[in-house]
Amino acid sequence: MTIKNEILDRVDSGITGYNDLLNGGYFKKTVNVVSGESGTGKTVFGSQFLYHGAQNNKKSLCIMTSESAESLKKEMYSSFKWDLWEMEEAGKITFVDIANPELRLQKTIDMAPMELIMSFKKLLVRKIEEVKPDRIFIDAIEAMLLAIDSPYKLKTLVDDLFGVLRKYDVTSIVTVGTTFNVESVVEYGADSVTRLGRVVSGNNLQRSIYIAKLRGSSTLNEIRVLNISNNGISILDQSPYASTV
Known part of the structure; x- marks a missing residue:
């Protein structure tokens, strides 16, 4: 090629x-951020990206920084019948649970923020070289960044982590919440940014999606409806602001 x-x-x-x-x-080989408030569909978005890849024989690595991997598997099966256990057993998806005591990477008040990030970076490199994934999903990256009090350090660390991802032949989705005001720094370092939200339209509450940034390409500059059904996420060819009356 x-x-x-x-x-x-x-x-x-x-x-x-x-x-x-x-x-x-x-x-390919880009870091793609999906940002939004809690409940806008970020975790489902990243999980669907991995599950689709696994169905097409692409190896995936899923790193959970807050929610446990087991909770994610249960949630995705209950909601969409996506059998992540089966994909894991087949070696198509590897899960890394940061809260797992065996990793010794727990987010505790005793661990200095910089030490936590450096340990996370080493873990990321080790797992990528071990699994050799095509796709990576890091859920809720803000959980690793909240204790960084310097904007300069925060940007440097994000750039460093994203640099690790770009070094390998992987395409990544990284989700970030908007509650703790770290999303702007995370978005700045990404190759693409997709923002999820909610829009009030009449008496209805619609989930919304738009592309805020995509390096190297034009995008469709429209806000669309993000629909979550029994089959997962789909993007509808309509505006969330359209009248429902």
């Missing part, structure tokens, strides 16, 4: 209607 073809190569997200917003999908 030539360098030009590698640059233009895209990755199918597995989310109906989303590739259209990106004009073809994610670029």
Whole structure:
């Protein structure tokens, strides 16, 4: 594959209607941030990206920084019948649970923030080289960054972590919540930024999605409805602001 073809190569997200917003999908070997408030669908979004890849024989690495991996598996099976246990047993998805005592990487008040981030970086490198994934999903990256009190240190650490991801032949989704005001720094360092939200339309509350940033390509500059059904997420070809009357 030539360098030009590698640059233009895209990755199918597995989310109906989303590739259209990106004009073809994610670029390979990029870090893609999905941001939004709690309950807007970030974790489902990343899980669907991994599950779609696993269904197409792409190896995936899922790193949970807050919620346990077991809780995620139960939630995805209960909601969508996505059998992540089966994918794990088949070696298609590897889960890393930061809260697992065996990793000795618990987020405790006794561990200095910089020490935590450096340990996380080493763990990330080790797991990527061990698993050799095609796709990576890091859920709730803000859980690793909240104790960093210097904006300069925060940006440096985010750039460093994203640099690790770009070093390898992987395409990544990193989710970040908007409650603790670290999302702007995380978004700044990303190759693409997708923002999820909620919109009041009449008496209805709609989930929304739009592309805030995509390096190297134009995007569809529209806010669309993000729908979550029994089959997962799909992006509807309509505005969340459309009248329902």
